[in-house]
Amino acid sequence: MRPLPAALQAHVDARVTALCRCFRIARADGVVLGFTDHDRPLAFDGTSYEPADGLDASEDASATGFAVGGLEVLGALTSDRLDPEDLAAGLFDNAEVTVHLVNWTTPSERHLLRVGRLGEVTREDGAFRAEIRGLAASLDETRGRAFRPTCDADLGDGRCGIDLDDADYRGTGTVSEPNDRRRFATSGLSAFAKGWFDRGRLTFTSGANAGRASEVRTHRKEGGEGVIELWQAMRADIAPGDAFVVTAGCDKRFSTCRQKFDNGVNFRGFPHMPGNDFALTYARRGDDNDGKPVVE
Numbered sequence: 001m002r003p004l005p006a007a008l009q010a011h012v013d014a015r016v017t018a019l020c021r022c023f024r025i026a027r028a029d030g031v032v033l034g035f036t037d038h039d040r041p042l043a044f045d046g047t048s049y050e051p052a053d054g055l056d057a058s059e060d061a062s063a064t065g066f067a068v069g070g071l072e073v074l075g076a077l078t079s080d081r082l083d084p085e086d087l088a089a090g091l092f093d094n095a096e097v098t099v100h101l102v103n104w105t106t107p108s109e110r111h112l113l114r115v116g117r118l119g120e121v122t123r124e125d126g127a128f129r130a131e132i133r134g135l136a137a138s139l140d141e142t143r144g145r146a147f148r149p150t151c152d153a154d155l156g157d158g159r160c161g162i163d164l165d166d167a168d169y170r171g172t173g174t175v176s177e178p179n180d181r182r183r184f185a186t187s188g189l190s191a192f193a194k195g196w197f198d199r200g201r202l203t204f205t206s207g208a209n210a211g212r213a214s215e216v217r218t219h220r221k222e223g224g225e226g227v228i229e230l231w232q233a234m235r236a237d238i239a240p241g242d243a244f245v246v247t248a249g250c251d252k253r254f255s256t257c258r259q260k261f262d263n264g265v266n267f268r269g270f271p272h273m274p275g276n277d278f279a280l281t282y283a284r285r286g287d288d289n290d291g292k293p294v295v296e
Helices: 006-013 082-088 133-142 256-259
Strands: 019-025 032-036 042-044 047-051 070-076 098-105 109-123 128-136 170-180 183-187 202-206 215-222 225-230 243-247 285-287 293-295
Touching: 006 098, 019 042, 019 047, 019 109
Parallel strands: 032 047
Antiparallel strands: 019 032, 019 098, 042 047, 070 128, 098 109, 109 128, 170 183, 170 243, 183 225, 202 215, 202 243, 215 225, 285 293
């Protein structure tokens, strides 16, 4: 750990301390929020830190080398600025988090504890749990291309070349009968084959979930119409008549790229690479049909 500033060190060495932690969250859309586990507002470096009722942080783990450190923050969704809708929409995903140790009687006496990124954020019963990952977490991310049989392009991007606005790969419909926030029967997709939208992306264009999207888990056919199941439940209830747009999905296999999209020339994988069974085989001596020895 880096040494504390002299003034803060003197405060820490005193018999009585007035320490708190301040968390600054900078989202990708430019929104900056500040929270503190102190019971009064604090401000420094142009950021106001709002008291968060019930805010608690776990032990801050750090290690030498390239090990990933981090901590978890738990609290109640009591702040007007911490909107559950924004959490559900992913606006806090990978936000930059700065954590300071602060003498709340003299905020100029502070020490930077950690700079990291927000990882998984879970919500339950009006409370949230946020994981703060250290900067070393980025070293675990895959960079560049991977040598594997499946395609590493995203369907519809520049490397793939498929136009997802094409009517063959894009459908519009409405909800005819919702089951819950993940499953519903549709109208308007009867022209598409079963499974056509598996792994695709569905975006609601009307209703309580307008503007929100989710990946399609399965696309089935029942009575000539489609039945959609999403990977994640929508934030609000799905109602009959809700309109949506859904695009085709891809399982990244060469056969799918060639047969479903006629796009084998742009396949970004290595479909003919040997698998593990082939790589672990060894040469054996045997006999062919004529009784002559061969090496397999």
